[in-house]
Amino acid sequence: MKFKYLGTAAAEGFPAVFCDCEYCKEARKRKGKNIRTRSQAIINQDLLIDLPADTYMHALNNELELFKVKYLLITHEHGDHFYPQELNVRGHWCAPNLKEKIIIIGSETVYQKYLKFTDTMSQGVRDLIEFRVVNAFDKFTLGDYEIVALPARHGSMTGFIYQIEQGEKKILYAHDTGFFLDSVLDWIKEKGVKYDFISFDCTNVDLPIEDFSTHMGLDNVERLTKRLKDMGAIHSKTILYVNHFSHNANPLHEELCENAEKRGLKVSYDGLELDL
Numbered sequence: 001m002k003f004k005y006l007g008t009a010a011a012e013g014f015p016a017v018f019c020d021c022e023y024c025k026e027a028r029k030r031k032g033k034n035i036r037t038r039s040q041a042i043i044n045q046d047l048l049i050d051l052p053a054d055t056y057m058h059a060l061n062n063e064l065e066l067f068k069v070k071y072l073l074i075t076h077e078h079g080d081h082f083y084p085q086e087l088n089v090r091g092h093w094c095a096p097n098l099k100e101k102i103i104i105i106g107s108e109t110v111y112q113k114y115l116k117f118t119d120t121m122s123q124g125v126r127d128l129i130e131f132r133v134v135n136a137f138d139k140f141t142l143g144d145y146e147i148v149a150l151p152a153r154h155g156s157m158t159g160f161i162y163q164i165e166q167g168e169k170k171i172l173y174a175h176d177t178g179f180f181l182d183s184v185l186d187w188i189k190e191k192g193v194k195y196d197f198i199s200f201d202c203t204n205v206d207l208p209i210e211d212f213s214t215h216m217g218l219d220n221v222e223r224l225t226k227r228l229k230d231m232g233a234i235h236s237k238t239i240l241y242v243n244h245f246s247h248n249a250n251p252l253h254e255e256l257c258e259n260a261e262k263r264g265l266k267v268s269y270d271g272l273e274l275d276l
C-alpha cells in the first residue's frame, strides 16, 4: 500500500492565508516542508481521502492523475476537508473522456452538504457520482479495500476516522478528532486490531488542549499512543505520524520534528509518501 500526504495543515493552511503572525512569517521565509496546504491524502492511485479547495494544486504538485481515483472518503463536512464545488468539473465538458463513476463515502451531514451543490451540477457530472452514506462503525468494501468508519470526537459533528485495510496492511487515518472516544478504544480492543500505520490529529501541537476537545496536541497523542500500545493496537513496527497542524501552535517543521521524535512520533509534510 502506498500512502501519500498531499496536504498537512489545518483549515487556514500554514502559513495561514491572511495571517502575518511570527510562525506564518517564518514559514514563508523557510519554505520547503514549512509550506502546508489543506488536509488531503491518497492511497495508491485510486483512493482519495478528503476533497479540500487545494485539491487541484495537490494534483499538479504531485503529478496525480485524479481521473484514476475511484473512491473518495470524506472525514467530515468542514470546508478544509470537503469542498464539493470541485466536483462540478468532474465530467461533462470539463472532463469529456471520463466515463467511470466515483464512489463518495461520507456521513449524512456530508451528504446534505453535497446535495446543496448538486443544483449547480450538470446531469453529466451527477451521473458519474455515487454517494454512499455510512454510519459510525459501518464496515464496507471498496474494490480490495476493507474500510471501517469509526466515529471521531469533533464537537457536534459526525466525523469519521477511517480504518483502511488492503491485503496484509491496516492503517488508521485519524483526522479531525480529539482523544479517541471510549467506544472507539473499546472497539479496537475488542477486535484485537493491530495497525501498521496511524496518522494522528495534532492540530494544537504544543498548545494545551483537553482530551474531550475537537483536536489533539502532542501531549494528547502521546497519551493516546500509550493506551493503544497497552491494548496491542500499536506494536514495535507501527509507524506513527502526527498531522493537520495549525499556525497558532508551534508547527515549524524542524522544531516540530525534534519535539515529536522525543515522543516516538514522526511529522508529516506535504508530498511525503510512505510505502507501507
Ligand SMILES: [Zn+2]
Pocket: 010, 011, 039, 078, 080, 081, 176, 244
Ligand atoms: Zn481540519
Ligand SMILES: [Zn+2]
Pocket: 015, 016, 019, 020, 021, 022, 023, 024, 025, 247, 248
Ligand atoms: Zn499565522
Ligand SMILES: [Zn+2]
Pocket: 076, 078, 154, 176
Ligand atoms: Zn474539522
